[in-house]
Amino acid sequence: MEHKLLTLADVAELLNTSSAQVYALVRSGELPAMKMGGRGQWRIDPERLRQYIDRAHEQTQDWVKQNPMTRDEAVTEVDG
Numbered sequence: 899m900e901h902k903l904l905t906l907a908d909v910a911e912l913l914n915t916s917s918a919q920v921y922a923l924v925r926s927g928e929l930p931a932m933k934m935g936g937r938g939q940w941r942i943d944p945e946r947l948r949q950y951i952d953r954a955h956e957q958t959q960d961w962v963k964q965n966p967m968t969r970d971e972a973v974t975e976v977d978g
Contacts, residue, residue, distance in 0.1 A: 903934070903941035912947070923950075 906924070910917045921940070923929035930946045933939065 901944050904944060904947065906940050906942075909942050909947060 904912075906917045906920045909920045909929075913920065920929065924931040924940055924942070929942065929950045931940045931942045934941045
């Protein structure tokens with residue numbers, strides 16, 4: 899077994915979000931994780947993280963297809 903299990907902080911850095919947000923994903927069951935050691939620290943398998951990211955991409959693509967942006971919204975979004 900060569901791959902390293904990731905901490906919540908590791909995943910937060912990779913996803914450019916907070917450890918609290920990653921913890922919420924874990925506790926909700928959206929991001930599979932396991933508790934390790936006597937203190938019960940959370941660890942995430944990199945393959946499970948990859949699967950979570952792939953699911954998030956698919957869900958976003960589905961949402962975009964179901965909620966197309968109007969031209970005016972697109973111009974507003976680009977012009978910021």
